[in-house]
Amino acid sequence: MLTYNLTDTGSDSLYEYLYKSIKNDIVQGVIKAGEKLPSKRPFAKNLGVSVITVENAYAQLLAEGFIYSVPKRGFYVSDFKDTRKEQREPLKKEMVPLAGASSVYFADFSSNQTPSELFPFTIWSKVIREVLSDSQAQLMTNPPCGGIFLLRESIARHLKEFRGMNVRPEQILIGAGTEYLYGLLIQLLGQEKIYGVENPGYQKIAKIYNSHRVACEWIDMDGSGICIEELEEKQVDIIHITPSHHYPTGIVMPISRRYELLGWASRGEGRYIIEDDYDSELRLSGQPIPTLQSIDVSERVIYMNTFTKTLCSTVRISYMVLPQKLLIRFYETMSFYSGTVSNFEQYTLARFIEEGKFETHINRLRNYYRQKRDLLLEAINKSEMRSIASISGQEAGLHFLMAVRSDLEEAVVCRQAKEQGIKLVPLSEYYYGSSCRTKNVYVMNYSSIDVSRTDEIMERLYKSFTKNGAEGKSNVFETERNLEKKAKNSCDALKNQVL
Amino acid sequence: MLTYNLTDTGSDSLYEYLYKSIKNDIVQGVIKAGEKLPSKRPFAKNLGVSVITVENAYAQLLAEGFIYSVPKRGFYVSDFKDTRKEQREPLKKEMVPLAGASSVYFADFSSNQTPSELFPFTIWSKVIREVLSDSQAQLMTNPPCGGIFLLRESIARHLKEFRGMNVRPEQILIGAGTEYLYGLLIQLLGQEKIYGVENPGYQKIAKIYNSHRVACEWIDMDGSGICIEELEEKQVDIIHITPSHHYPTGIVMPISRRYELLGWASRGEGRYIIEDDYDSELRLSGQPIPTLQSIDVSERVIYMNTFTKTLCSTVRISYMVLPQKLLIRFYETMSFYSGTVSNFEQYTLARFIEEGKFETHINRLRNYYRQKRDLLLEAINKSEMRSIASISGQEAGLHFLMAVRSDLEEAVVCRQAKEQGIKLVPLSEYYYGSSCRTKNVYVMNYSSIDVSRTDEIMERLYKSFTKNGAEGKSNVFETERNLEKKAKNSCDALKNQVL
Numbered sequence: 002m003l004t005y006n007l008t009d010t011g012s013d014s015l016y017e018y019l020y021k022s023i024k025n026d027i028v029q030g031v032i033k034a035g036e037k038l039p040s041k042r043p044f045a046k047n048l049g050v051s052v053i054t055v056e057n058a059y060a061q062l063l064a065e066g067f068i069y070s071v072p073k074r075g076f077y078v079s080d081f082k083d084t085r086k087e088q089r090e091p092l093k094k095e096m097v098p099l100a101g102a103s104s105v106y107f108a109d110f111s112s113n114q115t116p117s118e119l120f121p122f123t124i125w126s127k128v129i130r131e132v133l134s135d136s137q138a139q140l141m142t143n144p145p146c147g148g149i150f151l152l153r154e155s156i157a158r159h160l161k162e163f164r165g166m167n168v169r170p171e172q173i174l175i176g177a178g179t180e181y182l183y184g185l186l187i188q189l190l191g192q193e194k195i196y197g198v199e200n201p202g203y204q205k206i207a208k209i210y211n212s213h214r215v216a217c218e219w220i221d222m223d224g225s226g227i228c229i230e231e232l233e234e235k236q237v238d239i240i241h242i243t244p245s246h247h248y249p250t251g252i253v254m255p256i257s258r259r260y261e262l263l264g265w266a267s268r269g270e271g272r273y274i275i276e277d278d279y280d281s282e283l284r285l286s287g288q289p290i291p292t293l294q295s296i297d298v299s300e301r302v303i304y305m306n307t308f309t310k311t312l313c314s315t316v317r318i319s320y321m322v323l324p325q326k327l328l329i330r331f332y333e334t335m336s337f338y339s340g341t342v343s344n345f346e347q348y349t350l351a352r353f354i355e356e357g358k359f360e361t362h363i364n365r366l367r368n369y370y371r372q373k374r375d376l377l378l379e380a381i382n383k384s385e386m387r388s389i390a391s392i393s394g395q396e397a398g399l400h401f402l403m404a405v406r407s408d409l410e411e412a413v414v415c416r417q418a419k420e421q422g423i424k425l426v427p428l429s430e431y432y433y434g435s436s437c438r439t440k441n442v443y444v445m446n447y448s449s450i451d452v453s454r455t456d457e458i459m460e461r462l463y464k465s466f467t468k469n470g471a472e473g474k475s476n477v478f479e480t481e482r483n484l485e486k487k488a489k490n491s492c493d494a495l496k497n498q499v500l
Numbered sequence: 501m502l503t504y505n506l507t508d509t510g511s512d513s514l515y516e517y518l519y520k521s522i523k524n525d526i527v528q529g530v531i532k533a534g535e536k537l538p539s540k541r542p543f544a545k546n547l548g549v550s551v552i553t554v555e556n557a558y559a560q561l562l563a564e565g566f567i568y569s570v571p572k573r574g575f576y577v578s579d580f581k582d583t584r585k586e587q588r589e590p591l592k593k594e595m596v597p598l599a600g601a602s603s604v605y606f607a608d609f610s611s612n613q614t615p616s617e618l619f620p621f622t623i624w625s626k627v628i629r630e631v632l633s634d635s636q637a638q639l640m641t642n643p644p645c646g647g648i649f650l651l652r653e654s655i656a657r658h659l660k661e662f663r664g665m666n667v668r669p670e671q672i673l674i675g676a677g678t679e680y681l682y683g684l685l686i687q688l689l690g691q692e693k694i695y696g697v698e699n700p701g702y703q704k705i706a707k708i709y710n711s712h713r714v715a716c717e718w719i720d721m722d723g724s725g726i727c728i729e730e731l732e733e734k735q736v737d738i739i740h741i742t743p744s745h746h747y748p749t750g751i752v753m754p755i756s757r758r759y760e761l762l763g764w765a766s767r768g769e770g771r772y773i774i775e776d777d778y779d780s781e782l783r784l785s786g787q788p789i790p791t792l793q794s795i796d797v798s799e800r801v802i803y804m805n806t807f808t809k810t811l812c813s814t815v816r817i818s819y820m821v822l823p824q825k826l827l828i829r830f831y832e833t834m835s836f837y838s839g840t841v842s843n844f845e846q847y848t849l850a851r852f853i854e855e856g857k858f859e860t861h862i863n864r865l866r867n868y869y870r871q872k873r874d875l876l877l878e879a880i881n882k883s884e885m886r887s888i889a890s891i892s893g894q895e896a897g898l899h900f901l902m903a904v905r906s907d908l909e910e911a912v913v914c915r916q917a918k919e920q921g922i923k924l925v926p927l928s929e930y931y932y933g934s935s936c937r938t939k940n941v942y943v944m945n946y947s948s949i950d951v952s953r954t955d956e957i958m959e960r961l962y963k964s965f966t967k968n969g970a971e972g973k974s975n976v977f978e979t980e981r982n983l984e985k986k987a988k989n990s991c992d993a994l995k996n997q998v999l
Binding site (some may be wrong): 060064065066067071076079080114115116117120122126127129130133134137138140141142144177178181184188192203208209212213214225253254255256257258259286288291305313314315316317318334335337338340341342343344346396429446 | 569579598616619624628629632677680691704707711712751755756789790812813815816833837838840
């Protein structure tokens with residue numbers, strides 16, 4: 002009979018230890034396939050343990066299929082072969098980023114990260130606490146696939162107040178980021194459709210279409226936005242646009258082009274316009290531009306917006322507004338999907354909006370960014386950059402365009418800027434193919450720039466555009482720790498000034 | 501010259517009111533296309549406002565494209581036509597569920613909702629507070645697409661302790677629900693592949709594949725799980741399985757079939773197994789069954805798990821573990837995707853796991869559900885149901901199977917049960933096509949059953965299975981309010997007993 006030493010089972014219980022010992026013997030071939038295991042009672046007696054211990058060990062082996070039972074006869078070892086003796090390769094280190102991209106630039110004009118000082122931690126914490134204590138039953142109730150109704154109501158009201166849009170809460174679908182919503186839309190509108198994106202434009206949209214293996218066409222823009230003729234030419238069905246503030250050129254689509262575009266959509270079955278209104282709340286002067294959605298009577302506009310810029314980039318809540326026909330199709334074919342945003346954050350955000358805190362926060366943001374932009378533009382005007390740079394698109398969003406007179410190639414400028422600790426992205430990188438006609442125009446995202454450094458930034462920028470050589474490769478990068486400290490100090494200063 | 505009465509602008513500022521007035525006149529055709537607007541200074545003088553007011557109004561009209569400027573001459577009304585005068589149809593009410601499905605059943609055996617009493621609100625609130633006060637900078641830092649490192653580390657340790665798996669945090673990708681992760685996997689593995697699902701099985705998986713328009717085959721199961729021959733026959737590339745506890749039959753795939761399946765995967769290029777380990781933490785007796793992932797040396801297993809059952813169904817956090825080859829492909833082709841789970845919840849969950857609170861919580865859950873199951877099984881044994889019902893698959897998960905001897909058709913039973921306020925789902929509904937060979941077997945999800953009602957539930961069940969008629973249609977549904985009250989009382993009682 003099998004015998005095991007059960008005097009030292011380590012942290013295992015008796016039955017676990019016994020189970021593991023037998024399993025090991027089976028795997029190692031010590032007990033062969035077809036062999037009968039000892040009957041429970043004599044085995045237990047032999048081992049000096051209770052019958053229950055043996056029973057539990059056998060039950061586990063049975064559950065995992067190492068043994069099988071023959072009624073009235075007992076337990077037998079299963080016949081299985083582990084034919085694959087290869088060793089797994091160790092995981093390669095490369096290609097696997099672990100931490101978030103923590104920028105060590107002196108000034109990073111490509112970052113869209115919300116400065117942590119801007120997030121209303123105190124108020125948000127308070128609202129979470131209230132939700133956790135007041136709404137426990139609702140928090141545990143599975144929401145409909147479009148999102149909790151309270152949040153959709155709050156968003157509908159917000160859209161009415163901020164954008165003059167008449168939207169019913171039912172039309173709003175909440176999702177964990179616009180990227181996820183694009184995936185839903187592809188399923189809803191059809192994989193066989195041809196999708197169009199703006200050229201130049203936000204490259205990620207095309208990447209998402211490509212990743213879903215749907216046809217994606219780049220549509221050239223003129224000064225008024227997307228070219229309608231090209232939509233017809235390339236037989237686009239669905240066009241993705243940023244009409245209120247084109248990224249990155251800042252072009253606002255005039256009303257005439259808007260009506261042309263709506264006309265294009267209504268002329269073809271299955272044509273839709275995705276209106277990406279990603280930063281309309283952050284328009285820094287004048288009123289927000291009315292949405293395409295609000296003048297669309299043929300129900301061809303899918304409106305999309307996000308809290309990524311107005312709240313913070315690490316809270317993943319976006320939404321879209323579907324026209325009726327699509328809404329019904331969605332509920333008929335895709336309502337089996339569970340929501341992607343946790344109830345906890347949906348209820349918190351709903352309350353945050355309802356109590357007027359979102360509006361207050363947006364006003365704070367606008368003041369903060371306006372001040373930041375003004376300080377940056379002022380610094381340009383005070384510095385040598387003034388003689389070579391001209392600015393455009395500064396009215397809206399968190400970036401402007403800077404065109405620079407320089408004989409240097411963009412690649413050289415960017416390399417030299419990088420050596421100076423400054424990250425620059427040329428507008429040409431937002432173009433697909435050879436259609437780019439701009440040179441030395443840069444997209445200046447300023448949301449994460451430390452404004453206490455503007456003078457130094459300008460000096461370094463000027464050097465990057467004017468010198469051509471390997472100088473300046475000295476230690477211009479600062480340690481992350483120093484940068485954090487400085488950023489903290491200067492942000493505090495800025496907050497005191499404007500908030 | 502244009503004249504507007506600016507004495508009563510309502511809540512609008514002067515410039516807003518002026519802008520709206522002019523815009524209205526343009527849209528109404530009062531001012532015609534090509535007409536020149538008054539020069540700013542005389543217009544301002546005429547209206548009795550400052551030049552800035554006129555400038556702002558013009559700037560807004562310009563931004564929206566209602567007017568255009570001719571250098572040194574002034575502003576002119578744009579030529580645009582609103583050719584589409586149709587009215588939008590009002591939104592239809594039907595097909596648009598708004599609130600979550602709130603069950604008014606006396607006993608709903610289809611619900612997987614976490615009872616709100618089970619969620620550790622106090623501890624969760626405490627952990628959120630700590631995170632919000634300790635980690636503000638991290639909370640605002642954009643995480644890598646796979647999720648924050650802390651959480652991936654915590655999950656890796658959890659998998660080591662609970663499942664004996666050796667997984668590196670780098671291999672773990674966090675997502676807002678397994679449904680979202682399936683979408684990512686389709687993009688990663690290829691739309692042209694053939695995907696297989698278990699028959700019977702969790703129908704939603706097939707729905708997701710269908711929604712993505714990828715080929716999906718139903719693979720029959722025998723008593724050991726999926727049939728390998730059918731995988732070959734139907735040329736499946738990717739098979740989705742629940743080997744540790746098949747849903748809904750409860751079958752545990754024995755080790756021999758596991759090795760066969762791994763052998764199948766390693767024989768074909770591009771073959772993968774998706775191991776869905778959705779409820780392994782809730783195995784109620786014995787040790788958890790080792791995962792396929794842990795015995796897979798050919799790197800063909802994609803392991804998937806969720807916090808939906810172990811934490812609650814409304815917190816949307818799931819994860820998958822990719823083998824190296826797929827991991828590298830993911831980072832090469834899909835790392836542009838932003839994460840879908842908010843940093844706030846990722847950091848909270850990471851801390852919850854790290855501080856041992858998750859383990860404590862799982863133990864509580866197991867006790868709670870074990871007690872609930874035992875009370876329910878005891879009630880069956882005490883009642884008339886005993887004579888007609890036999891139970892299986894009660895060792896794991898939050899459901900068991902109940903086979904009933906009854907001459908009635910399932911449809912009749914379910915209708916009669918519904919009339920009794922009881923929601924029953926037959927196993928046959930989990931089958932695709934005509935392959936179902938079971939009759940009057942029911943999948944009994946008990947997580948949301950009120951155990952203080954078990955005797956009454958059994959009586960009503962017995963009636964549903966034995967009588968055949970329209971009686972009992974009286975008022976067996978209770979009002980939602982009464983139900984809530986009763987549920988609260990009995991849950992409190994249960995909590996005091998077991999937690």
